[in-house]
Amino acid sequence: MAGSTHTVTNQAPPLSGYDVFTSDRVLTEAVGRHLAAGPREEALAELSGLGRSCGSFQTQEWGAQADGNPPVLRTHDRYGHRVDEVDFHPAWHRLLGKGVSAGLTDARSRPGGHVRRAAAFLMWTQVEAGNCCPLSMTHAAVPALRADPELAAEWEPRLTSRVYDRELRPAHLKAGVLFGMGMTEKQGGSDVRANTTSARPLAEDGAYELTGHKWFCSAPMSDGFLVLARAPGGLTCFLVPRVLADGTRNVFLIQRLKNKLGNRSNASAEVEFAGTWARRVGAEGRGVATVIGMVAATRLDCVLGSAGLMRQAVAQAVHHCAHREAFGAKLVDQPLMRNVLADLAVESEAATTLGLRLAAAGDAAEGGDERERALLRLAVPAAKYWVTKRCAPVVVEAAECLGGNGYVEESGLPRLVRESPLNSVWEGAGNVQALDVLRALGREPAALDAYLTEVGAARGADHRLDAAIGDLLTDLADLASAEGRARLLAERLALVLQGALLVRYAPPEVADAFCASRLGGDGGAAFGTLPPTLDLASVVERARPVS
Numbered sequence: 421m422a423g424s425t426h427t428v429t430n431q432a433p434p435l436s437g438y439d440v441f442t443s444d445r446v447l448t449e450a451v452g453r454h455l456a457a458g459p460r461e462e463a464l465a466e467l468s469g470l471g472r473s474c475g476s477f478q479t480q481e482w483g484a485q486a487d488g489n490p491p492v493l494r495t496h497d498r499y500g501h502r503v504d505e506v507d508f509h510p511a512w513h514r515l516l517g518k519g520v521s522a523g524l525t526d527a528r529s530r531p532g533g534h535v536r537r538a539a540a541f542l543m544w545t546q547v548e549a550g551n552c553c554p555l556s557m558t559h560a561a562v563p564a565l566r567a568d569p570e571l572a573a574e575w576e577p578r579l580t581s582r583v584y585d586r587e588l589r590p591a592h593l594k595a596g597v598l599f600g601m602g603m604t605e606k607q608g609g610s611d612v613r614a615n616t617t618s619a620r621p622l623a624e625d626g627a628y629e630l631t632g633h634k635w636f637c638s639a640p641m642s643d644g645f646l647v648l649a650r651a652p653g654g655l656t657c658f659l660v661p662r663v664l665a666d667g668t669r670n671v672f673l674i675q676r677l678k679n680k681l682g683n684r685s686n687a688s689a690e691v692e693f694a695g696t697w698a699r700r701v702g703a704e705g706r707g708v709a710t711v712i713g714m715v716a717a718t719r720l721d722c723v724l725g726s727a728g729l730m731r732q733a734v735a736q737a738v739h740h741c742a743h744r745e746a747f748g749a750k751l752v753d754q755p756l757m758r759n760v761l762a763d764l765a766v767e768s769e770a771a772t773t774l775g776l777r778l779a780a781a782g783d784a785a786e787g788g789d790e791r792e793r794a795l796l797r798l799a800v801p802a803a804k805y806w807v808t809k810r811c812a813p814v815v816v817e818a819a820e821c822l823g824g825n826g827y828v829e830e831s832g833l834p835r836l837v838r839e840s841p842l843n844s845v846w847e848g849a850g851n852v853q854a855l856d857v858l859r860a861l862g863r864e865p866a867a868l869d870a871y872l873t874e875v876g877a878a879r880g881a882d883h884r885l886d887a888a889i890g891d892l893l894t895d896l897a898d899l900a901s902a903e904g905r906a907r908l909l910a911e912r913l914a915l916v917l918q919g920a921l922l923v924r925y926a927p928p929e930v931a932d933a934f935c936a937s938r939l940g941g942d943g944g945a946a947f948g949t950l951p952p953t954l955d956l957a958s959v960v961e962r963a964r965p966v967s
């Protein structure tokens with residue numbers, strides 16, 4: 421071509437126009453494993469449809485646009501009336517609409533609903549993580565609202581609806597609603613006992629008036645919020661609707677939107693309540709016990725979200741290295757890069773396998789299986805601690821696999837890097853999860869029993885796993901003054917559970933690599949330090965995103 425100075429060669433094609441579901445063998449196998457015949461076939465077909473949408477150029481473009489055009493707060497209308505609205509880019513609405521219609525707020529209307537939703541959530545995070553926040557909170561509000569059967573009957577159909585209705589109107593006039601939550605205040609987030617927002621009972625039964633603030637309140641455009649406030653009987657959970665039944669706006673003063681490291685498409689607000697109407701959910705003084713149903717669900721979404729971010733980063737890395745040559749050979753075929761990719765792939769597979777196993781426990785627990793409920797009590801905080809903590813190093817290393825291209829916005833990797841620490845912070849940061857693991861161990865013996873039954877199913881299959889279970893039992897034998905080593909305990913609980921699942925379900929080369937490096941101590945601190953004698957080529961090939 422006239423004017424051209426060179427021919428472009430040796431650049432990988434964009435990873436676009438592919439099926440994010442069927443090209444992810446680990447995810448596809450997990451869905452197949454955890455669903456019964458019947459729902460399984462229907463789910464596989466449906467998830468493949470969503471997977472094609474996630475991998476399409478159009479949806480990827482909406483993700484980049486939503487992230488690149490953050491929301492803007494509009495406090496007043498043109499005449500000076502306070503409106504407290506947030507303006508979003510059209511791409512945000514398209515994504516949220518698709519997410520709602522794909523069932524990301526509905527895990528309960530079909531058999532295996534938690535597994536199906538978990539797989540969808542894991543894929544949707546790969547498109548754009550910000551819009552997953554309201555989808556997660558709306559899904560998670562259901563168990564908390566069930567503390568009040570009357571409220572649940574009224575709100576649940578709207579929360580689980582497949583209709584995205586973005587207009588601010590009274591909820592009874594809407595076909596679908598979104599929910600947020602308000603717990604964190606300036607003087608304390610993890611320690612919600614420090615909350616000062618107060619709730620004064622009104623004459624109407626169950627109604628209160630709130631005064632105070634929330635320092636973080638994401639998705640402030642939502643239709644309702646579960647809020648913790650101090651009632652006469654103690655810390656209590658409340659439902660705060662954005663619009664009252666008569667059509668007037670509730671008092672919901674959005675002071676500012678946070679300027680965040682990542683998750684930029686999503687609005688996270690500072691809000692104030694001043695005579696704000698609220699309806700009590702659960703008994704006075706039972707606020708934490710009520711809202712914990714919501715928090716448990718969002719914590720599992722943090723695991724799934726991190727697994728999704730890791731999967732997307734690893735898929736990009738393997739794709740790039742399968743096309744890029746250096747020093748006369750494809751990067752993917754060079755022993756040291758193969759080791760890096762295999763190590764990343766093992767971490768990604770362990771995260772996905774664990775996340776889907778916990779989602780399956782969610783289905784079983786809601787069906788009345790108490791052992792699975794007990795397993796979740798211990799395994800969710802351990803997984804939230806460990807999987808979310810692995811996310812940032814995995815994503816950063818995967819970006820490095822793309823060389824300089826991985827540091828450039830167009831590659832999409834910088835967005836993943838910015839997003840990668842968040843799941844470890846919100847819904848309770850790392851130490852808080854580790855302390856919750858200790859609480860579960862100390863107070864709920866059934867949780868440890870369920871955990872040991874689960875990992876015991878893999879005993880005898882790998883000597884490194886057997887040894888790690890033995891070491892863990894020694895650690896658990898003395899929990900007195902365990903607080904200072906709670907992180908190590910949470911890490912080991914998560915690693916042993918991941919190892920047990922991979923030994924049972926993953927191909928031998930993946931389980932082997934995991935047990936050697938994560939349980940057997942046969943690997944370094946950085947990625948790319950697996951024993952080179954393992955079958956690393958097969959591990960990498962399995963992670964390659966080929967539909």
Ligand SMILES: Cc1cc2nc3c(=O)[nH]c(=O)nc-3n(C[C@H](O)[C@H](O)[C@H](O)COP(=O)(O)OP(=O)(O)OC[C@H]3O[C@@H](n4cnc5c(N)ncnc54)[C@H](O)[C@@H]3O)c2cc1C
Pocket residue numbers: 600601602603604608609610611636637638639680683688842845846847848849850851852855
């Ligand atoms: C983008 C974003 C969106 C958010 N959206 C919402 C929202 O919608 N609603 C909402 O309610 N909150 C929201 N949050 C708040 C979030 O949940 C809190 O920031 C988080 O739980 C930590 O609380 P904190 O910021 O008050 O920190 P702190 O509680 O002060 O914690 C600071 C550090 O101390 C550690 N720590 C705390 N207690 C202990 C202890 N006993 N021992 C040892 N270490 C401890 C923590 O692990 C953490 O590392 C959001 C946060 C972010 C970043």
